[in-house]
Structure formats: structure tokens, C-alpha cells
Amino acid sequence: xxxxxxxxxxxxxxxxxxxxxxxxxxxxxxxxxxxxxxxxxxxxxxxxxxxxxxxxxxxxxxxxxxxxxxxxxxxxxxxxxxxxxxxxxxxxxxxxxxxxxxxxxxxxxxxxxxxxxxxxxxxxxxxxxxxxxxxxxxxxxxxxxxxxxxxxxxxxxxxxxxxxxxxxxxxxxxxxxxxxxxxxxxxxxxxxxxxxxxxxxxxxxxxxxxxxxxxxxxxxxxxxxxxxxxxxxxxxxxxxxxxxxxxxxxxxxxxxxxxxxxxxxxxxxxxxxxxxxxxxxxxxxxxxxxxxxxxxxxxxxxxxxxxxxxxxxxxxxxxxxxxxxxxxxxxxxxxxxxxxxxxxxxxxxxxxxxxxxxxxxxxxxxxxxxxxxxxxxxxxxxxxxxxxxxxxxxxxxxxxxxxxxxxxxx
Amino acid sequence: xxxxxxxxxxxxxxxxxxxxxxxxxxxxxxxxxxxxxxxxxxxxxxxxxxxxxxxxxxxxxxxxxxxxxxxxxxxxxxxxxxxxxxxxxxxxxxxxxxxxxxxxxxxxxxxxxxxxxxxxxxxxxxxxxxxxxxxxxxxxxxxxxxxxxxxxxxxxxxxxxxxxxxxxxxxxxxxxxxxxxxxxxxxxxxxxxxxxxxxxxxxxxxxxxxxxxxxxxxxxxxxxxxxxxxxxxxxxxxxxxxxxxxxxxxxxxxxxxxxxxxxxxxxxxxxxxxxxxxxxxxxxxxxxxxxxxxxxxxxxxxxxxxxxxxxxxxxxxxxxxxxxxxxxxxxxxxxxxxxxxxxxxxxxxxxxxxxxxxxxxxxxxxxxxxxxxxxxxxxxxxxxxxxxxxxxxxxxxxxxxxxxxxxxxxxxxxxx
Ligand SMILES: C[S@@+](CC[C@H](N)C(=O)[O-])C[C@H]1O[C@@H](n2cnc3c(N)ncnc32)[C@H](O)[C@@H]1O
Numbered sequence: 001x002x003x004x005x006x007x008x009x010x011x012x013x014x015x016x017x018x019x020x021x022x023x024x025x026x027x028x029x030x031x032x033x034x035x036x037x038x039x040x041x042x043x044x045x046x047x048x049x050x051x052x053x054x055x056x057x058x059x060x061x062x063x064x065x066x067x068x069x070x071x072x073x074x075x076x077x078x079x080x081x082x083x084x085x086x087x088x089x090x091x092x093x094x095x096x097x098x099x100x101x102x103x104x105x106x107x108x109x110x111x112x113x114x115x116x117x118x119x120x121x122x123x124x125x126x127x128x129x130x131x132x133x134x135x136x137x138x139x140x141x142x143x144x145x146x147x148x149x150x151x152x153x154x155x156x157x158x159x160x161x162x163x164x165x166x167x168x169x170x171x172x173x174x175x176x177x178x179x180x181x182x183x184x185x186x187x188x189x190x191x192x193x194x195x196x197x198x199x200x201x202x203x204x205x206x207x208x209x210x211x212x213x214x215x216x217x218x219x220x221x222x223x224x225x226x227x228x229x230x231x232x233x234x235x236x237x238x239x240x241x242x243x244x245x246x247x248x249x250x251x252x253x254x255x256x257x258x259x260x261x262x263x264x265x266x267x268x269x270x271x272x273x274x275x276x277x278x279x280x281x282x283x284x285x286x287x288x289x290x291x292x293x294x295x296x297x298x299x300x301x302x303x304x305x306x307x308x309x310x311x312x313x314x315x316x317x318x319x320x321x322x323x324x325x326x327x328x329x330x331x332x333x334x335x336x337x338x339x340x341x342x343x344x345x346x347x348x349x350x351x352x353x354x355x356x357x358x359x360x361x362x363x364x365x366x367x368x369x370x371x372x373x374x375x376x377x378x379x380x381x382x383x384x385x386x387x388x389x390x391x392x393x394x395x396x397x398x399x400x401x402x403x404x405x406x407x408x409x410x
Numbered sequence: 411x412x413x414x415x416x417x418x419x420x421x422x423x424x425x426x427x428x429x430x431x432x433x434x435x436x437x438x439x440x441x442x443x444x445x446x447x448x449x450x451x452x453x454x455x456x457x458x459x460x461x462x463x464x465x466x467x468x469x470x471x472x473x474x475x476x477x478x479x480x481x482x483x484x485x486x487x488x489x490x491x492x493x494x495x496x497x498x499x500x501x502x503x504x505x506x507x508x509x510x511x512x513x514x515x516x517x518x519x520x521x522x523x524x525x526x527x528x529x530x531x532x533x534x535x536x537x538x539x540x541x542x543x544x545x546x547x548x549x550x551x552x553x554x555x556x557x558x559x560x561x562x563x564x565x566x567x568x569x570x571x572x573x574x575x576x577x578x579x580x581x582x583x584x585x586x587x588x589x590x591x592x593x594x595x596x597x598x599x600x601x602x603x604x605x606x607x608x609x610x611x612x613x614x615x616x617x618x619x620x621x622x623x624x625x626x627x628x629x630x631x632x633x634x635x636x637x638x639x640x641x642x643x644x645x646x647x648x649x650x651x652x653x654x655x656x657x658x659x660x661x662x663x664x665x666x667x668x669x670x671x672x673x674x675x676x677x678x679x680x681x682x683x684x685x686x687x688x689x690x691x692x693x694x695x696x697x698x699x700x701x702x703x704x705x706x707x708x709x710x711x712x713x714x715x716x717x718x719x720x721x722x723x724x725x726x727x728x729x730x731x732x733x734x735x736x737x738x739x740x741x742x743x744x745x746x747x748x749x750x751x752x753x754x755x756x757x758x759x760x761x762x763x764x765x766x767x768x769x770x771x772x773x774x775x776x777x778x779x780x781x782x783x784x785x786x787x788x789x790x791x792x793x794x795x796x797x798x799x800x801x802x803x804x805x806x807x808x809x810x811x812x813x814x815x816x817x818x819x820x821x822x823x824x825x826x
Pocket of ligand 1: 096097098099100103129130131132133134135136158159160161164192193194195196228229230231252253254693
């Protein structure tokens with residue numbers, strides 16, 4: 001990391017004695033000033049709470065301690081105990097990954113599409129695998145209930161970590177207070193290891209998802225599957241992550257476990273084949289998976305396409321709601337602004353919920369149509385409900401007139 | 411004996427009752443108008459006869475539009491009625507006193523009542539004027555006070571902080587709820603003596619705009635800065651903008667979607683930029699950047715907000731501020747157009763947002779408002795947001811009212 005120029009340090013010191021220490025983790029003056037203000041507000045709040053209980057607090061000493069910890073790289077969110085996620089405040093603790101703004105942006109965008117959806121089932125079931133703080137189930141609930149009174153949600157968060165489960169339940173309790181939709185639908189958290197294949201022999205300790213669903217009397221079928229799994233490869237972990245991430249956030253949440261015969265990239269991608277398999281088994285109609293970058297996004301999208309169960313696959317950037325021209329890469333639409341951040345797949349009824357028109361996401365299919373003869377979809381896999389799919393294509397053909405190449409439409 | 415059993419005390423006290431309690435406090439303040447300009451009186455009488463016609467019309471059948479007009483006119487008609495009564499009483503008392511036939515006892519009784527009745531007349535005049543002058547379209551709204559240093563370097567920035575605390579104290583004393591929308595200084599405290607680069611204070615009460623409208627403009631300070639070694643007095647300036655506050659759920663919200671309204675903004679004309687952690691993003695970084703910037707493209711109005719850790723909150727605040735700025739500037743533009751039209755008729759003085767409105771002089775311990783011409787000497791009480799500040803603000807509201815009356819008369823002349 002480049003050193004901070006002495007002139008900047010001096011300038012910071014002239015403004016406030018605490019500021020130079022914050023330059024190291026914040027890297028720039030504006031950010032450091034903001035963090036100092038938030039730390040001060042936090043100290044004031046703590047002092048006020050203590051005073052209400054008749055205690056006194058040495059504010060200066062607490063601030064000094066916090067600034068010192070922050071200077072060592074400890075994330076502000078762990079120091080303050082919270083992070084904003086959409087317009088929710090989510091509790092944070094060391095040992096559980098801090099929710100990211102990018103994740104909130106994708107979730108908000110997804111729910112934004114569902115808000116206007118026709119023919120959503122009266123009980124919408126959403127599965128969030130690798131839930132961490134529980135931020136995703138809680139935001140989905142918050143966003144959807146503020147827009148729709150006609151849907152009951154059943155959201156299930158799954159994680160392997162006990163610390164995460166404890167925290168997600170605490171977050172659920174905390175948000176429950178002062179909400180008026182407590183009694184509609186359910187948000188629950190259970191423990192399971194999503195990587196375990198249910199058909200291999202069960203090992204000691206963790207349960208497979210299927211076993212856990214069964215054991216906790218949860219339904220076997222889910223409408224929407226969301227996951228922000230560990231997706232960083234071992235080499236990227238050392239090269240790309242910020243020091244504060246490496247030093248203070250759990251590796252379990254970031255890097256998939258090492259396995260024999262898998263190279264660096266494959267290890268980083270490890271969760272996706274399992275997640276898509278689960279999506280198929282639970283018959284999810286919409287799947288949203290967060291990814292590290294555009295390369296991983298394309299690998300995941302290809303994989304999803306080759307499974308042959310989806311009617312559409314597209315890639316979302318960090319700001320999927322930004323109105324830009326969609327880019328196309330490898331025949332996948334890439335939506336929004338910023339780095340590529342997630343992969344969205346849909347099929348059947350999900351197509352309608354998202355307001356998508358049915359399209360053929362595969363070049364091969366277009367060639368099939370040129371030949372106007374029967375062909376194998378998706379490398380031979382037989383797709384359920386294939387005929388409606390074809391009808392939709394013919395309509396598009398009539399509409400655009402050949403030989404227009406079918407493009408993806410949002 | 412007397413032909414008319416003239417004025418009894420209870421009638422007088424009825425006249426004295428303010429007609430529009432709510433407005434009285436904020437609108438009909440210390441204006442020293444004793445008599446009503448004839449043009450206004452004519453206007454009031456015209457309205458009264460229109461009112462009568464409408465009433466007749468309504469007795470034939472219901473008409474919503476006529477009913478609405480009637481509702482608008484009736485405060486004026488009532489005020490005119492009260493004024494006529496008071497005026498009549500004064501005339502009557504005066505002639506009684508001057509009538510040689512009046513006996514001594516009655517004459518002394520009459521002159522006792524005369525001064526009081528004159529006061530009632532002045533009040534009735536004021537009420538009548540108030541009822542005629544259109545209420546400022548933002549007067550009923552909460553407001554935003556934007557305080558920014560102008561010329562004068564760090565001394566201006568320090569005085570900006572002083573003004574900020576003055577208004578905050580004023581609000582605390584007078585039961586106004588406030589909300590700190592933005593406070594940018596170097597270290598994030600609101601202590602005295604720390605230069606302030608920008609502060610936005612929301613006053614959440616309804617009618618706050620009407621109360622604080624008097625504060626918009628350039629406030630000048632003359633004092634020896636703490637940093638000045640040679641003891642020289644410096645002159646610096648701070649600008650105060652007063653905007654209608656258009657937070658969600660505010661009284662104006664229903665107009666947000668009406669393209670005709672001052673509060674309307676076409677979403678397509680606004681560019682939203684959010685700060686992002688640079689580099690890979692996602693799980694790789696955990697530092698949040700919550701700053702938000704909105705640009706209204708047609709007017710190139712830029713609002714940025716980074717006070718909150720929540721990007722969501724920053725976005726909300728930025729939107730509210732953008733709406734407020736645009737509504738205010740649309741309004742100002744319209745007011746200026748109207749003023750220009752009037753000036754061609756009659757020389758009406760105008761105060762723009764760039765004009766110096768008030769001077770705070772430490773050496774002489776005085777505050778002078780250049781619009782109302784009021785000077786007060788309790789500088790400390792002003793800076794502490796005390797009664798003296800309220801008096802100054804009151805004098806300006808009176809002055810604004812007089813300008814409104816002038817404008818009304820000018821408009822009348824212009825249309826004739
Ligand atoms: C990147 S974090 C995501 C947390 C949360 N969804 C968010 O967006 O902030 C990944 C989570 O997956 C959990 N996890 C790791 N391996 C897992 C496994 N095999 N099965 C289930 N959860 C796992 C970790 O405990 C961690 O909470």
C-alpha cells in the first residue's frame with residue numbers, strides 16, 4: 001500500500017488530532033473526516049445510554065480507543081456494531097461477514113422487479129443460502145412487504161456457521177420490534193452445509209441442505225433461490241481483498257474450502273454448481289447468485305445455460321438499476337453500471353414475475369430455428385415446458401423478421 | 411339623548427379579537443400601517459360586492475366553484491365588516507367630541523374611549539390588509555436554513571458557525587423542532603470557533619417558512635477576529651438561504667407528481683451518482699462509501715450528501731434538498747418577473763438573495779437590519795437566539811408585509 005504523503009498527515013493533524021490515525025484505513029481525507037464524525041456520534045450515543053443508566057463514560061478515552069482500533073484496520077462496522085443494508089440497519093459482529101452495499105443493490109433491484117409482478121403465488125418462498133447476518137432475507141421481507149399486501153413471504157436463511165445463525169436470529173428479533181408485518185409470513189434461519197451432496201453418505205456434524213429441510217419440517221420446493229456464497233479464489237484472496245477484509249473478516253465466508261484436484265479458479269467457483277443443482281432440486285423459478293467479477297459471472301452463466309433448465313440468464317452489475325444500454329457478452333445481457341456482480345436465471349413462471357419475455361438464450365437455438373426442425377436444447381437435456389418456449393421464439397421471429405439474430409431482451 | 415346607543419365595551423373587544431390567530435403571529439406583525447391605502451379599500455369593497463353576488467347565486471343552487479371562491483373571499487369580507495364598524499365608531503366618537511351640544515360628562519366618556527377605539531381601528535386595518543395580501547405559497551411549509559460562509563475567509567466560516575448556533579438556539583427557545591440535515595466543518599463537531607463550510611438545518615414545524623423567510627440574504631459581521639493579531643476589525647459575510655422543506659410526507663408531497671407544481675421534478679432529468687469503493691468491490695472490500703450526488707440537468711443544480719453512513723438516507727436527503735432548491739429558485743424567478751413588471755409601474759424596492767440584509771457589529775454591540783431599518787443593541791441576546799432576535803425578525807416580517815402591500819397596489823394600478 002502506498003504511503004500517505006506527510007503533507008496530508010500534517011494537514012489532517014491541523015484539523016483534528018484524531019484524524020491522521022484514520023487516514024491509514026480510509027486512504028483519503030474526506031472519508032477519514034466522515035468516519036471520525038460517525039465515531040464521535042457513536043461515542044455520544046453510548047455515553048447517553050450510559051448516563052440513562054446512571055453510569056458515566058470517559059468519552060475521550062472511548063473515542064481514542066476506537067480510533068486506535070480503526071487505525072489497526074478493524075472495520076468500522078465491527079466497531080460500531082452495525083451496517084446499513086438498503087434502508088435497514090443490520091447488526092454486525094466479528095466472526096460474521098459484514099453485508100456489502102453491492103448485495104443490497106442487487107436485492108433491492110430484484111424485489112423492485114417482483115413488486116409489479118403478476119401472478120405471484122400467495123405464499124412466495126425464498127431460500128437464501130449462505131445467509132451470514134441474515135441481511136438478505138430481512139431486506140427482501142422489508143422491501144416486498146412495503147410494496148405488496150397481497151403476498152405472504154416464507155424466507156429461509158441457511159448457513160453453516162453458528163455465529164452467523166446466532167447473529168441472523170438476533171437481527172430478526174431486533175427488526176421485529178416496531179414492525180407491523182411480523183405476523184405475515186415467516187423468516188427463519190437454519191443450519192446446513194450447502195456443499196454436502198445429499199446422496200453421499202452423511203458425515204458427522206453438518207447436515208446437507210436436503211436433510212436439514214427435512215429435519216426442520218421445511219417445504220422441499222422453493223420459488224426463488226438467492227445466494228451470496230464464498231466466491232474468492234485463494235490467489236485473489238491474497239491479491240485482491242483489502243487488508244481489513246483479510247485481517248478481520250472470516251475466511252470461511254470468503255474463500256471456498258480447498259479440495260483435491262481443483263485448481264485456483266475452480267476452488268473460487270466451487271459453490272455455484274452445487275447452488276444450481278439445489279435450484280433445480282427445489283424447482284426454483286428465479287435464481288440470483290452473487291459473483292466476484294465478469295469472468296466468474298460468465299463462467300456461472302455458461303454453467304447455468306448448460307444445465308438446460310432456464311429460460312433466461314443475464315448478468316447484473318453493481319448498480320443494476322442504472323439506466324444504460326445493455327452490453328452483450330457471450331450472448332448474455334449485462335445490465336447496469338459498475339463491476340459485474342451477480343447472475344440472474346429464470347424459468348417458467350419466474351419469467352413473468354420478473355417481467356421478462358421468454359427468449360432463447362442460446363445461439364444454438366437460433367440455428368435450430370433456422371433449420372426449422374426439431375433439435376436438442378441445451379446439449380441434449382430435455383427441457384420441461386419446451387413447447388411454450390418455442391412458441392415465444394416464433395413470435396419473436398414474426399416480430400423482428402429474420403434473419404435478425406435473436407438478442408436478449410430484458 | 412343620543413340617537414344611537416353607540417359602542418359598548420363588549421363590541422370593542424370583539425373588534426379587537428384577532429381574526430386569523432394563526433397568521434397574526436407570523437404575518438401581521440409590527441407593520442405600522444395605521445390607515446388603509448385607498449386602493450386596497452376599493453379592492454376589498456369590490457370583493458365584498460362580488461361575495462354578495464356569489465351568495466345570491468348560491469342560494470339558487472349549489473355550485474362548487476362559486477362555493478370555493480366564497481370561501482376565499484369570506485375572511486376579507488369579515489375583516490372589512492370589522493373595519494367598517496371600527497371606522498364608524500371612531501367617526502362617531504370624534505363627531506360627538508366636537509359637537510358643542512354634547513354635555514361635558516359624555517364628552518369625557520367619549521374621549522376616554524376614543525384612543526382605545528383608534529387602536530381597534532388600527533388592528534382592524536391590519537387584519538384587513540393581511541386578509542388581502544396573498545399568503546406566500548411556501549409559508550405553511552417547514553423550511554430548510556442553509557448557511558454558508560461568503561467573503562472573508564476563515565472568519566466568515568467561524569461566523570457561519572455562530573449564525574448556525576444562533577438559529578438553533580432560537581428554535582430551541584421557541585419550541586421549533588429541528589433536524590440537522592447537513593453539517594460540514596473540518597472535524598465533525600458543532601463547537602464554537604470551528605470554521606463551518608456548510609450547514610443545513612431543517613425546521614420541521616408547519617409555517618416555519620413563513621417565520622424564517624425574513625432571514626434569507628447576506629448577513630454581515632464586523633468584528634476583530636480571534637486570529638487577528640493587530641486588533642483590526644474585519645468585515646465578512648455569510649449567506650443564508652431559506653428553502654421550503656419538502657421531505658416525504660410533507661404537506662407539499664401530493665404535488666410531487668404534478669408537472670405544473672413548483673415541487674415537480676422529472677426523474678429523467680436527474681442524474682444520480684453514488685460513490686463506490688474503488689477496485690474489485692463485492693466481498694473484496696468492506697469500506698462503504700455512502701456519498702450520493704444528484705444533478706438536475708436542465709438547471710445544473712448539484713446536491714451532494716455524505717453525512718449519513720446510510721447511502722439510502724443520503725439519497726433521501728439529497729432528493730429532498732434538490733426539490734427544495736428547485737422549488738425555491740422557480741419561485742424566485744417568478745417573483746422577480748412580477749417585480750420587474752411592477753417596477754415599470756412604480757419603483758418598488760427589491761431585495762434579492764445577493765443583497766446584504768443585516769449587519770452584526772461587535773464593536774458597537776449592535777445589530778441593524780437594512781430592510782426594516784431596525785437597530786437593536788443587545789447583540790449577545792441576538793446571538794443567543796433570544797427575544798431581541800425575534801424582535802428583529804418581526805420587524806422584517808412587517809417590512810415584507812409592507813412590500814407585499816405595495817406590490818398589491820402596484821398590481822392594481824398596473825391593471826387599471
Ligand atoms: C459471503 S458470506 C455472505 C453472507 C450474507 N449472505 C451477505 O450477503 O452478507 C458467505 C456465508 O456463507 C457461509 N458458508 C460458508 N460455507 C458454507 C457452507 N458450506 N454451507 C453453508 N454456508 C456456508 C459463511 O458462514 C458465510 O456466512
